[in-house]
Amino acid sequence: MQLSIAIDMDETIADPIKKAREWYYRDYGKTFTPEELHGKTFTEAVPPEHKDKIKEYLNTPGFFRDLDVFPDAKEVLKELNQKYKLYIVSAAMEFPDSLRDKYDWLQEHFPFLTWKQFCLCGDKSIVQTDIMIDDLIRNFTFFKGKAYLYHGHHNVHIEGYERILNWEDAAKKLL
Amino acid sequence: MQLSIAIDMDETIADPIKKAREWYYRDYGKTFTPEELHGKTFTEAVPPEHKDKIKEYLNTPGFFRDLDVFPDAKEVLKELNQKYKLYIVSAAMEFPDSLRDKYDWLQEHFPFLTWKQFCLCGDKSIVQTDIMIDDLIRNFTFFKGKAYLYHGHHNVHIEGYERILNWEDAAKKLL
Numbered sequence: 001m002q003l004s005i006a007i008d009m010d011e012t013i014a015d016p017i018k019k020a021r022e023w024y025y026r027d028y029g030k031t032f033t034p035e036e037l038h039g040k041t042f043t044e045a046v047p048p049e050h051k052d053k054i055k056e057y058l059n060t061p062g063f064f065r066d067l068d069v070f071p072d073a074k075e076v077l078k079e080l081n082q083k084y085k086l087y088i089v090s091a092a093m094e095f096p097d098s099l100r101d102k103y104d105w106l107q108e109h110f111p112f113l114t115w116k117q118f119c120l121c122g123d124k125s126i127v128q129t130d131i132m133i134d135d136l137i138r139n140f141t142f143f144k145g146k147a148y149l150y151h152g153h154h155n156v157h158i159e160g161y162e163r164i165l166n167w168e169d170a171a172k173k174l175l
Numbered sequence: 176m177q178l179s180i181a182i183d184m185d186e187t188i189a190d191p192i193k194k195a196r197e198w199y200y201r202d203y204g205k206t207f208t209p210e211e212l213h214g215k216t217f218t219e220a221v222p223p224e225h226k227d228k229i230k231e232y233l234n235t236p237g238f239f240r241d242l243d244v245f246p247d248a249k250e251v252l253k254e255l256n257q258k259y260k261l262y263i264v265s266a267a268m269e270f271p272d273s274l275r276d277k278y279d280w281l282q283e284h285f286p287f288l289t290w291k292q293f294c295l296c297g298d299k300s301i302v303q304t305d306i307m308i309d310d311l312i313r314n315f316t317f318f319k320g321k322a323y324l325y326h327g328h329h330n331v332h333i334e335g336y337e338r339i340l341n342w343e344d345a346a347k348k349l350l
Contacts, residue, residue, distance in 0.1 A: 004301060087301050093290040099274040115268040116298040122291035126179060126262050128303040 002085045004129035005174075006119075007077065009090035009102060011135040012150045013167075015068040016058070017042050023057050024050075034153065041154040058095050065101040069109050072167035078112050079175055086117055087129060091139065093122035131174070133164055148173070177260045179304035180349070181294075182252065184265040184277060186310040187325045188342075190243040191233070192217050198232050199225075209328065216329040233269075239276040244284050247342035253287050254350055261292055262304060266314065268297035306349070308339055323348070 010016050020042055025031055028050070037045050043054045057063055080086055088106060092098050099120055106118055119127065124134075125142040132143055135150040137158055148170075149161035164170045185191050195217055200206055203225070212220050218229045232238055255261055263281060267273050274295055281293060294302065299309075300317040307318055310325040312333055323345075324336035339345045 006301065085300075087298075089301070093278070093293045093295075096275055096278045096290070099278065099295070100271055103268070103271045103274065114297070115271070118268050119294065119296035119301065120268075120274070121294035121296070122289070123262075125260075126181060126264070126294065126302050126304050129301050 002083070003131060004085040004087065005080060005131040005133070006087045006089040006124075006127055006129040007080075008132075008134040008136075008139070008150065009088060009092070009106075011152050011154075012133060013070050013073040013077070013088075014064070014105065015070060016064065018068055019063065019066075020054060020057050024054070027053065037153045039154065039157045044154070059097060061097040062101060064092075064095070064098040065105055067105065070167060072171070074109060076167040076171045076175070077110060079171065081112055083175060084131070085129075086113070087119055087127075088113065088117060089119045089121065089124060089127050089129075089132075091122060091124055092120040133170065137161065177258070178306060179260040179262065180255060180306040180308070181262045181264040181299075181302055181304040182255075183307075183309040183311075183314070183325065184263060184267070184281075186327050186329075187308060188245050188248040188252070188263075189239070189280065190245060191239065193243055194238065194241075195229060195232050199229070202228065212328045214329065214332045219329070234272060236272040237276060239267075239270070239273040240280055242280065245342060247346070249284060251342040251346045251350070252285060254346065256287055258350060259306070260304075261288070262294055262302075263288065263292060264294045264296065264299060264302050264304075264307075266297060266299055267295040308345065312336065 032045055043051055046054060090102060092102050102120060106113060124139040128144055130145045132145055133148045133150050135152045135155055137149060140147040147161060148164045149155060151163050151165045182188060207220055218226055221229060265277060267277055277295060281288060299314040303319055305320045307320055308323045308325050310327045310330055312324060315322040322336060323339045324330060326338050326340045
C-alpha cells in the first residue's frame with residue numbers, strides 16, 4: 001500500500017516571500033539582508049507599523065497566482081506522485097482571496113496532480129498522512145506521522161525535527 | 176480533551192439540490208417527485224443528456240453563495256461548537272469557483288466559526304477527526320472515527336451506518 005504524503009505550499013513549493021519582499025521594496029525602498037531575516041518570518045522582520053501592510057499584500061487578489069516555484073519542486077513532486085499518495089495541503093483560509101489563486105497555480109505548475117489532491121484548510125490539525133513536509137512546526141502539533149521540516153530562514157533556530165533542505169534533498173530522502 | 180467533529184456542507188448543512196432543481200425547472204420545465212429522486216442523486220435522476228448541465232450549474236460562480244441552510248443547522252452547530260472542536264469539511268475542489276462562495280456562505284450563516292475551522296478539500300481521505308457527519312459514504316472509506324450518515328433522498332438504500340436524520344436528531348445524539 002502506498003504511503004500518503006502531505007506537502008505544504010507557501011515557503012515549501014511556492015515563494016510568497018520573494019514577492020512580498022519585492023512589494024515591500026516598491027513601497028518602502030528597503031531590502032533585507034539574509035542576516036536581517038535569519039530566524040525570523042518576513043512579518044517579524046519588518047517594523048511593527050508595517051506588519052499590517054504585509055497582511056494586506058497577502059490579501060491582495062492575485063498575490064498567490066504567479067509566485068515562483070521552488071527549484072526542483074516540479075520534477076521531484078512528479079516523482080513523489082508516482083511513489084506516494086500525494087496531497088498538497090495549504091493553510092490558505094486566512095486569505096480567502098488566495099483560494100482560487102492557489103488552485104490555478106497548482107493546476108499550472110503541477111498539471112500531473114488532480115483537484116482530488118488539493119486541500120486548502122484553516123488549521124492542519126485534522127490532516128493525517130504518513131508523511132508531512134512543512135516549514136512551520138505549528139502544523140505538526142497534532143500530526144501523528146513522520147514530519148519533515150522544510151528548511152527556511154525563519155525556522156533555522158528550531159531543533160528536534162528532521163529537515164529537508166531543498167527538493168533535491170527531498171528526492172534523496174524520499175525517492 | 177474535546178472530541179473533534181468534521182461536518183460536511185452540501186446536503187448536510189447547505190442545500191444545493193433545491194437550487195439545482197429550481198434551475199433545472201427554469202431550463203427544462205420539469206420538476207421531480209420524491210419518488211423520482213428516491214435512492215438517487217439529482218445528477219442520477221436527470222436524463223443522461225442533461226448530466227453535464229447539472230455540472231455546469233455547480234460550476235457557475237455564485238451558485239454556492241446563496242444556498243439555503245438546512246433547518247436547525249445554525250442553532251445546533253452553535254452548540255456543537257461549544258462542546259467539540261468543530262470543523263467544516265467540504266470536498267469543494269471539483270468546483271473551484273465554489274471555494275470563495277463557500278467561505279463567504281460560512282462566514283454569513285455561521286459567524287461563530289472562524290476560518291481556522293474551514294477545510295475545503297478534494298478528497299476527504301486525509302481528514303481524521305473523532306466524529307464525521309456526511310451524506311456520502313465514500314467520504315468514510317479511510318475514516319477511522321465514528322461516522323454518522325446524514326440522511327438524504329440519495330442515500331436511503333445505504334445500510335450499515337448510524338444515521339442523523341436532521342439537525343434536531345443530531346442535537347439529541349451529540350449534545
